[in-house]
Amino acid sequence: MLKVEHLDVLYGDLQVLWDISLEVNEGEFVALIGSNGAGKSTLIRAIAGLLKFESGAITYNGILLNNRSPHNVVELGISMVPEGRRLFPKMTVLKNLEMGAFVKKARITRFEALNQVYATFPILKERAQQPAGLLSGGEQQMVAIGRALMAQNKFLLLDEMSLGLSPLMVKNIFDIISRINKNGISILIVEQNVPLTLRTANRAYLIESGRIVGQGDAKILLKSPHVKEAYLGMNPV
Amino acid sequence: MGQTLVYGILNGTVYAMIALGIALVFGIMKYLNLAYGSLIIIGAYGSLFLFRMGVDPFASIPVILVTLFLGGAILYKLFFSRLIEFPEGEKIKNSLLIGFGLMNVFDNLAFIIWTGNERSLTPSYSGVTFEILGLRVPLIGLIGGLLAFFLISILHLLLSRTYFGTSVMAVSQDHEAAGLMGVNVNRTYLISFAISVGLASIPSVLIGLQSFSATSGMQWFNKGIVVVMLSGMGNIYAVFPAGLFLGIIEALSIFLFGATYREVTGLVVFVLVLILFPRGLLGKRVES
Amino acid sequence: MKDLRKIGMAVCLIGLLALLPFAIRSEYLINLLLMFFLYFTIAQSWNLLGGFTGQVSLGHSAFFGMGDLITRLLWIGKVPILLASFAGGVSSMLLAGIVGIPFLRMKRAYFPIGTLALAVIAQITIGNILPLPTYLPGEYMREYRLFSRYYLALSVAIVTLLVVWRTVSSRTGLALIAIRNDEAAAEAMGIKTYKYKVKALLISGFLTGLGGSVFAYHQVSYYHEASFNLSWSFLPTLATFIGGLGTIIGPILGSACFLALNELFAITLGQIHLVIFGFSFVLIVLFLPGGLMSLSKQIKFALKTRLLKGP
Numbered sequence: 001m002l003k004v005e006h007l008d009v010l011y012g013d014l015q016v017l018w019d020i021s022l023e024v025n026e027g028e029f030v031a032l033i034g035s036n037g038a039g040k041s042t043l044i045r046a047i048a049g050l051l052k053f054e055s056g057a058i059t060y061n062g063i064l065l066n067n068r069s070p071h072n073v074v075e076l077g078i079s080m081v082p083e084g085r086r087l088f089p090k091m092t093v094l095k096n097l098e099m100g101a102f103v104k105k106a107r108i109t110r111f112e113a114l115n116q117v118y119a120t121f122p123i124l125k126e127r128a129q130q131p132a133g134l135l136s137g138g139e140q141q142m143v144a145i146g147r148a149l150m151a152q153n154k155f156l157l158l159d160e161m162s163l164g165l166s167p168l169m170v171k172n173i174f175d176i177i178s179r180i181n182k183n184g185i186s187i188l189i190v191e192q193n194v195p196l197t198l199r200t201a202n203r204a205y206l207i208e209s210g211r212i213v214g215q216g217d218a219k220i221l222l223k224s225p226h227v228k229e230a231y232l233g234m235n236p237v
Numbered sequence: 238m239g240q241t242l243v244y245g246i247l248n249g250t251v252y253a254m255i256a257l258g259i260a261l262v263f264g265i266m267k268y269l270n271l272a273y274g275s276l277i278i279i280g281a282y283g284s285l286f287l288f289r290m291g292v293d294p295f296a297s298i299p300v301i302l303v304t305l306f307l308g309g310a311i312l313y314k315l316f317f318s319r320l321i322e323f324p325e326g327e328k329i330k331n332s333l334l335i336g337f338g339l340m341n342v343f344d345n346l347a348f349i350i351w352t353g354n355e356r357s358l359t360p361s362y363s364g365v366t367f368e369i370l371g372l373r374v375p376l377i378g379l380i381g382g383l384l385a386f387f388l389i390s391i392l393h394l395l396l397s398r399t400y401f402g403t404s405v406m407a408v409s410q411d412h413e414a415a416g417l418m419g420v421n422v423n424r425t426y427l428i429s430f431a432i433s434v435g436l437a438s439i440p441s442v443l444i445g446l447q448s449f450s451a452t453s454g455m456q457w458f459n460k461g462i463v464v465v466m467l468s469g470m471g472n473i474y475a476v477f478p479a480g481l482f483l484g485i486i487e488a489l490s491i492f493l494f495g496a497t498y499r500e501v502t503g504l505v506v507f508v509l510v511l512i513l514f515p516r517g518l519l520g521k522r523v524e525s
Numbered sequence: 526m527k528d529l530r531k532i533g534m535a536v537c538l539i540g541l542l543a544l545l546p547f548a549i550r551s552e553y554l555i556n557l558l559l560m561f562f563l564y565f566t567i568a569q570s571w572n573l574l575g576g577f578t579g580q581v582s583l584g585h586s587a588f589f590g591m592g593d594l595i596t597r598l599l600w601i602g603k604v605p606i607l608l609a610s611f612a613g614g615v616s617s618m619l620l621a622g623i624v625g626i627p628f629l630r631m632k633r634a635y636f637p638i639g640t641l642a643l644a645v646i647a648q649i650t651i652g653n654i655l656p657l658p659t660y661l662p663g664e665y666m667r668e669y670r671l672f673s674r675y676y677l678a679l680s681v682a683i684v685t686l687l688v689v690w691r692t693v694s695s696r697t698g699l700a701l702i703a704i705r706n707d708e709a710a711a712e713a714m715g716i717k718t719y720k721y722k723v724k725a726l727l728i729s730g731f732l733t734g735l736g737g738s739v740f741a742y743h744q745v746s747y748y749h750e751a752s753f754n755l756s757w758s759f760l761p762t763l764a765t766f767i768g769g770l771g772t773i774i775g776p777i778l779g780s781a782c783f784l785a786l787n788e789l790f791a792i793t794l795g796q797i798h799l800v801i802f803g804f805s806f807v808l809i810v811l812f813l814p815g816g817l818m819s820l821s822k823q824i825k826f827a828l829k830t831r832l833l834k835g836p
Contacts, residue, residue, distance in 0.1 A: 050413060069423070070416035079417075086414040088407050099407055102400070103419035151419065269638065319811050329634035330581055334762070334810045337583065341759060341803030349797060455755070459645060462638060497653050504646045511639050512627040 001026045001186055002047070002078070002155060007056035009039075009046050016042050017210045020056070024155075024188050029181045031197045031218060032190045033231065034207035040190040041083055043207070044159050047188075048080040049073040060155070075103050079148040080157040085140045089133035093124055093143055096132045100150030109152055117146040120176060138169035145176070149185075156180070158189040162196070174200050194231040198222040239372050241488045247378035249484020250385040254440045255457055256464035256476045257389065258433040264471030265409045265429050267328045268317055271336025274458030275343035276434055280305055280441025281449045282351060288358045294442050295380065301438035309434025312339070313427050321426065340454065347451035357448040381443045388439060389477055396473070405429055409471075456500060463507040542679055546672050559675050561784050562682035563739050564764060568776035570732030571761035573689050576771035577698065578725045579705030580629070583758050584640030587624075587647040588730045590753030592617040592737025594651070597659060597749075600741060610677065610738035617734020618727050625726040629719060641758075648753040655749040666745070674743045681735045690773055692728060701725055705771065733761075763802060766809050769818025778817050 002024040009017035017039050024030045032040050045051045047058055049070040058065040063076055074080075079100075087096050097117060101110035118125040121142040127135060132143055141161065148156060158177065162170045170193065178200050181187050191197040198204055198218045206214035206227070214226065221227050255277065262268050270276075280301045287297040316339070320331050365376040396402035407415040408425045416422045444457065464483055468475035483503055490502040546555055567589060575581045596613030600606055628639040661669070692698055700721045703711040712718050740752055760783065761776075768779025783802075790798030813820060 048417065050416070069421065070413075071419045071421045074417060074419040082414060082417060086411055086417075088410045088414065090410055091406070095403070099403065099415075099418045102404065102407075106419075107400075147418070269634075271641075316807060316811065325634070330637060331810060333583070333637050334581070334766075335807050337759065337762070338803045338806035338810065341806070342800050345797070345799040345803065349800070455645065459642065462642075498650075500649050501646055501653075504642045504649075507642050508624070508639060508646070511631060511635055511642075 001028075001061055002188065003057075003059045004043075004047065005057045005059075007043070007046065007053055007058065009042055009051060009053045015210070017046070017053075020207075020210075020212055022205050022212065022215070024186055026154075026186055027181075027184060028203060029178070029187045029201045030189070031201040031204040032188065032207055033192070033194050033197055033204055035231070036192065038207045039210040040207055041159055042210075044080070044157050044188070044190045047073075048078065048082075048157055071103075074151060074153070075105075077153045078155045078157060079151045079153040081144045081148045081159060081161070083159040083163065085144040087132040087140055087143055087147070089131065091132055092129050093132050093135070094128040096143055097124070097147055097150055100147035101152075103151055106151045110150065113150045113152055117149055120149070120180070121146050137164050138166070138172070141165060141169070141173055142176075145173070145180075149180070154184070155186045156188075158187060158191075160190060160192065162191060162193040170196065194227065195222070198227075238492055241492050242485065243372050243374055244378070245484040245486075245488025245491075246481055247375070247382055247484070248487065249481035250378075250382040250477075251440050251443050251480075252460040252464050252483050253477045253480025254385050254388060254436070254443075255461035256468065256480055257392065257473065258436040259458075259461045260465045260468065260471055260473055260476055261392075261433045261436070262430055263465065264473065265405060266321065266426050267325050268320070268332035268430075269329055269336065269462070270317075270433070271333050271458065272312075272339035272343060272454075273336075273434075273437065273461060274454030274456070275340045275347070276305065276308070276454075277437045277441045277444060277457050278347060278449055278451065278454040279308075279343060280438050281356075281445035282347065284442045284445045285356055285358055288360070288445075294358050294360055294446055298438055298442050301441060302435045305438050305441075306431045306435030310427055310431035312434070313430040317430060318423070318427070321423075340458075344452050344454055351451055353451050355448050355450045356445075358442075358445045360446075363446070377443070377446050384439055384443075385477065385480075388436065389473075392473065401425075401428070459500075459507070460503055463503050463510075466507055466510050539679075539683060543676075546675055552671055555671055555675050557784070557788070559671075559678045559739075559743065561780055562678035563736055563743075564760060564780040564784055565776055566678075566682050566685045566736040566739065567733055567757070568761040568764040568768075568780050569685050569689050569773075570729045570736065572765045572771070572776050573692060573701075573732075574725045574729040575762065576765055576769075576775065577693055577705060578701040578722060579708075580722060580725070581637045581762070582640040582726075582729075583637045583762070584642075584644035584647075585729075585733050585761055586753055586755055586757035587640075587644045588617040588621055588733040589737040589740070589757045590647060590651065590750075591620045592734025593741045593752040594655075594737070594749060595734075596738035597741035601659070601662065601665070606673075606677065606742055610681070610735060610742070613738035613741065614731045614734040617737060618731035621726050621730025622723075625730065626723055629722045629726060644753070644755055644758055648750055648755065651753050652750040658746055658748045660746045669745070674739070677742055678739045681739050684735065685732045686773075688728060688732060692725075693773065697721060697724060702771075759802075759806075763806050765816070766806060766814070767816050769816035770814065772816075772818045775816055775818050782817070 004020055004022045007017060007020040008015065020043055032043065034040050042051065046053045047065070049065070049068050049072060052067050060076055060078060065073060065076065088099065091099070097114060098110065101107055101113055106113065123139060124142055124146055127139065132140065135143065161173055161177070165173065174196055177187065189197065189201065198221055201218040203216065204218045204221050205212050214221070255273070259270060259273055262270055283301050283304060284294055284297045287300065288294055316335055317332060320328055323331060362376055366373040367376065367379065396405060404415065404420040404425055407418065407420060408422055412422050460483065464476060464479045467482060468479035483506065486506060487499050487502055491499055545558070549555065567585065571582065571585050592613035595616040596609045599609035599612055624643050628636055631639060700711070700716050703714070703716055704718050704721060708718050737752060764779035764783045765776050766779065767782050768777065769775030787798065790801065809816065
């Protein structure tokens, strides 16, 4: 479904991503893990159209995404939940969700979409008229995910879902994301929380200093000595 | 005194309309279009041209509106669009500089083409006044006031009830997130800027009916920026009362100090507000 | 070593300029050079605040006019010109202080607008208070020598160059540049940004006031509000941008450029040269904000990399 091939990304003169290749097949839940500054968010932002890249190609269902504007990418079928939630602070929860259905094809189905979002996140129905800026971190994360779902796209990009949330909330969110995936939405998630992510995802890629250094089945990676040492703080047995 | 107040209030409605255009662009993309006054004058010349061909000033508004809208779009595309990547402080500064340069271009071009002579449109109903509560209210001023109110209402509906309006709100609050929602951010900027310039058509006709000259643009920008500051830099809804406030203050100053210092009053108020209330009297941004 | 050479060249150049009026008979040329010195003074003093410190003032015409006004009044009131000139600079500095100090407290973006408002207020107020033109009394007319005007202009220009150069090379200069680059970061590093901004403003005001005094000494008759006209704000901004914002040489190049183009265009095209200037300004802000200096840097860099790449 989504294919990234030999991507290079530069910030001005500084190269931050080298020769990145990965793919996400239909229905998969794929994780991109790595430590801070490894380039995870950069990659996902490049896919979403928020960053330009130098060389390489990104294709979605065969359509080339190279350097399209973010609004194009959404129209073509990929929604993103950005790092830090990025809700519209002065708008109500409801208005934020409605913004999610801004693309023309989503406007027609927005009432059903809204009901689905309320079904997934019941608390949002209660909070519908509150300004989004006043919600707790966990609730804001739900709005952000719900907002992305409103576009009824089949592919979701998730950037650092766990940041700033309590462990219980994180577990909660991951359960919901897993359910969303089981309902047919393909997911590419970028995360620092390695154990939980690898337990939830199908496959994973490891990124270090702007390069892909490993990939494979998520459960197997979880047991690999390298991952254990680098990300889980354990000494290899 | 009461008479002066009446004129002050009516002037205030014109100031509010000028401020509306400036505030719209500032609220959404943090540009301050210093050339806005010059654009108003260009619109005034346009209506003068049409007037000489027999078109009633108020009837010329739609034509001027469309022309200015398109002109504004071109200006944005050619010049202002390139600043969008800069951080906020740089954006405001550079937009001022570009506006400064454009203002020079427009004012001097206007001077060359039309000379520095004072002009005004003089339709048959120029001098018509109504008597209300013992005070004379000029017809044109009254129409201007009604137009201002009408304009703000339309803008409110546009911003709160249409998809475009909601996208404008979203872009002004977080343009990156808005892009992720499917909003064409660049096009939103372009259209908003063009609307702002198009809006100048109404004050331009009203000013045309008073008097104007090639270099009088700056003084109108000054009124507008004072009102924008008073209303909190980007708060569209506070613009109307803030405009009236300025008009009333000016009327008071005429009453107390005479007419020569009318211009200075507004600017002094502006400077005082800048110093005492860096966030404007109401300190809010574009509301949803 | 390089510095000594530069200083040596500068001294030679100044010596040449000082002796010039004796060699050249053309009043037109001497006048032209005088205008160059004047434009340079205003541009370089603006540059200290706008280029090196990043505080763009659109209201320097108020400082110029102030210096001009006070100098004119004093000088016609029998005060010796050098004293009057100094007083003009001081008065301008005071004006800068009174209005500038609160302005610098505002968010950076509102400083340009505030100064612009100041300039317009000044222009209108002076236009109202002193609407009549000023003339030189008979005896002053008889004693009028272009020479003395030339030397005042040259001295003021040299003073400006020295003051700005010394300021920029000192610790103050480092602080100013830090403020221009990132005021928040500078503040975080312990630099009292406000203090330095005020310093730059006061120096800039003083020097621009001196420029105004040159104008007062030079002009025979004019309307008082002429020196408060906003075009005296546009000039230093344009000249500095053309030459190179935040460089010492920038205003020299820019003023020379501006003057040359002004002379060329004014004769051939009339009013339209102002339109061209405005347009060029916009283009420079957009595409070459570093002015000619950055252009020369880019060319040098391009040549170097081409040479390094080799055959």
